[in-house]
Amino acid sequence: xxxxxxxxxxxxxxxxxxxxxxxxxxxxxVAPVLLGIALLVTLQVMALRGAVVEEAxxxxxxxxxxxxxxMTGGMKWGKAEVVQGVMDRVLARPENHVAHIQxxxxxxxxxxxYPENVTEPELVEASQRxxxxxxxxxxxxxxxxxxxxxxxxxxxxxxxxxxxFIAATAAQxxxxxxxxxxxxxxxxxxxxxLFLMRSVTGPIAAITQAMGKLAAGDKAVTTGSEGRADEMGxxxxxxxxxxxxxxxxxxxxxxxxxxxxxxDEERKAVEAERTAAAERQAEVxxxxxxALSRMAEGDLTHRVTASFPPDYLKLRDDLxxxxxxxxxxxxxxxxNAEAVRGAAGNISxxxxxxxxxxxxxxxxxxxxxxxxxxxxxxTRKTA
Numbered sequence: 001x002x003x004x005x006x007x008x009x010x011x012x013x014x015x016x017x018x019x020x021x022x023x024x025x026x027x028x029x030v031a032p033v034l035l036g037i038a039l040l041v042t043l044q045v046m047a048l049r050g051a052v053v054e055e056a057x058x059x060x061x062x063x064x065x066x067x068x069x070x071m072t073g074g075m076k077w078g079k080a081e082v083v084q085g086v087m088d089r090v091l092a093r094p095e096n097h098v099a100h101i102q103x104x105x106x107x108x109x110x111x112x113x114y115p116e117n118v119t120e121p122e123l124v125e126a127s128q129r130x131x132x133x134x135x136x137x138x139x140x141x142x143x144x145x146x147x148x149x150x151x152x153x154x155x156x157x158x159x160x161x162x163x164x165f166i167a168a169t170a171a172q173x174x175x176x177x178x179x180x181x182x183x184x185x186x187x188x189x190x191x192x193x194l195f196l197m198r199s200v201t202g203p204i205a206a207i208t209q210a211m212g213k214l215a216a217g218d219k220a221v222t223t224g225s226e227g228r229a230d231e232m233g234x235x236x237x238x239x240x241x242x243x244x245x246x247x248x249x250x251x252x253x254x255x256x257x258x259x260x261x262x263x264d265e266e267r268k269a270v271e272a273e274r275t276a277a278a279e280r281q282a283e284v285x286x287x288x289x290x291a292l293s294r295m296a297e298g299d300l301t302h303r304v305t306a307s308f309p310p311d312y313l314k315l316r317d318d319l320x321x322x323x324x325x326x327x328x329x330x331x332x333x334x335x336n337a338e339a340v341r342g343a344a345g346n347i348s349x350x351x352x353x354x355x356x357x358x359x360x361x362x363x364x365x366x367x368x369x370x371x372x373x374x375x376x377x378x379t380r381k382t383a
Contacts, residue, residue: 037185049166053140056166057147060159061138063090064147068157075105075154083112099144100160102127103151111155122146123158130156140166203232210239214246280309284316291319300327 067086074082087101091114101114102123113119122141126148130137136149144160151157203223210221221243223236287306294302300323308316 034185034189037181037188040181052169053145053163053166056161057138057140057145060145060161061136061147061149064138064149064157064159065136067159068149068151071103071157072152072154075103075111075151080112087112087114095165097162097165098159099162100158102158103155104158105155106153120144120160123148123160127156127158130158203228203236207232207235207239211242214239214243280312284308284312287316288319291323295323295326300330 067090070086071083074080074086083103087103090096090101091098098114100118100120100123101112102110102120103112104127105111108127110119122144123146126137126139126146130148130150134150136147138145138147140146140163143163145163145166146158146160148156148158207223210223213221221239223239226236226240227233228236283306287304287308291302291304303320303323304316306316
């Protein structure tokens, strides 16, 4: 979970709107409600305007038919004052909103106009569409409500009322509807915001605060949404898992720190032992070097008397034993050499005696040979 967390000082660029999640949730929830209510108000105003226009068309059609009935006698007998009197009574009514009146005789000639000498094309067209004995024609344009009705068999009456008052009436009723809609919207928005605060934004704020405390090292935080079956409960469970993981991580770090301390102590002990062993080994090597040097000089009486570590005691004893064996062997060799030397002297003396005797015997033999030779010579002579 990269969760982005803010730090004091320069903050990295954040994506999205700068508003909090609670405000975003409120905006996302309230905006469609307001738009829906605005749409409903607009549709209601349009419906009201249509209803008002339709109502005005129907009412004006009735007025036009009554006027036509009242003009029937005047048109039959050609009495213009009767027709004018009917028109005057209608025009004398306050807020009559009459824009044009056109009365045609049965031949289609203009019998009366209001205002005088002003012809309205919409009335001309409507009068042409109404014949004797036909039904009343009533409709609304952008500017007027137009009603055309036959005056018996003697002509036709066409009246145009200004549609502006209809728009004003519709606008007034629309404002009333809009105010009612705004009141309903305010109530709905209040209910929605209260619901969001209690079920969404409040728990989110609590979870955010708990995560901040957890990030600051407080491992005993709670969100207040534990056990809920919705997303807030899942978020609270996730925060609790983070809290448990943080506790376990602290325990692991503490154990790792203790293990490092123990390893450092063990390493120091091993190094100290290794150093001591090296020192003891150096002492042993020094004593052995001295002993071997004395041996090389021929001193077999030397003995290693220094105190050796237990691991090197056998080496010291074996070396001393080797000195003793060599000393005994050399002593035996010396004794044997003395004995050989004495025997060699005796042999030399005996050889000298034997040599002298041999020389004496040789001289005697020579003398004997000479005597024999002399005897032999004498004998030969005698023979």
